[in-house]
Amino acid sequence: MNENHYDEIHVEKEIKKPDIIDVDIKSMTNNIIDPSPIGVFGLAIGAWILSMTDFGTASGxxxxxxxxxxxxxxxxQLLAGFYDSFRGNVFGATSFVGYAFYWFSLTGAWYAARDVDYKAxxxxxxxxxxxxxxxxxxxxxxxxALGINLVLSAILFFILGSLLSCALQIINGISPKVNATFLMIISLLSFWFSLGGIFNGAAGGNLIPMGPGLWKWDEVIINLKKKQEEKLNEKINLN
Structure with a gap:
């Protein structure tokens, strides 16, 4: 075997050498499970605890x-947000990470003000x-969320009520039981959403009803693309 032939074989082996860069990242992300059941389960627990304190049934x-x-x-929620970002779910990643930072900031503020009467x-x-x-x-x-399902939409709707009642509780001193009611509803709906995420994800179908969205985002995107193509075709025809 001459030296040139050996070099050709050596180069060919180097070309066929597997490289981690060649791994299909997209196929890996498709295997990541939906993290929303655990993220929303965390919301259910947090909302329940806060509801108990606002109702006065537990220590404040x-x-x-x-x-x-x-x-x-x-x-x-932070973990769920990270996993959703790996899956390319912009909505899930933004929602979970955003609300996770809310919980982190809230607990940090509570800890800093633990010896202060914030009402005064x-x-x-x-x-x-x-x-x-x-x-x-x-x-x-x-x-x-209105384009995803009704349960998720209801959770976010009552979160709006909870946030507004929290603000009014501080500004106008309304009863904390108003916020407690919103929080309890959020908790119960979150348990249902988490249950549906687990069973529907495992079965690959709709075992637990979540309610259809008011519209389908896929259809909206397709219609937008069609309109863009029509505008481009009109410009081309004019030219």
Missing amino acids: ENEVRIAWIAWLPSIA EHEFLYFAVVDICFFIFTIYELAF
Whole structure:
């Protein structure tokens, strides 16, 4: 065997050598399960705990609430958001990560103010400002969710009510039981959504009814693309 022939074989082996860069990333992300059941389960627990404290049926001590809210809803939703980002789900990633940061920030503020009576301090009006900001965030999240299913839309609708009642509780001093009612409804709907996500995902069908969306985003996107193509064709014909 001459030297040139050996070099050709050596080069061919190097070309066929498997490389991690050649792995199909898209096929890997398609194998990631839907993380929404665990993310919404975290919301169900957090909303239930807050509802109990606002109803006055459990301790309202900040340390007790922080123990549950910091580790369950925050971490569960943050992980769900990361997994949704790997799956290319912009809506899920934005929603879960956004609300996870809300829980993290809320518990951090509670911990910092654990020895302060925030009802007597005007500086704590920023709680109301944050609630209003997340109220705006939830409005366009709800607008998108209306095209997914009714249970998710209902959860976001009652989150709007909870955020608004929280802001009014700080500004006008309305009863915390108003927010507690919203939170309990959110918790129950979240348990249903989590249940549906597990059973429907495992069965590949609609075992647990979630309610159809008011419209289909796929159809909306197709119609938009058709209109864009029609406009392009009109410009081409004019030229």
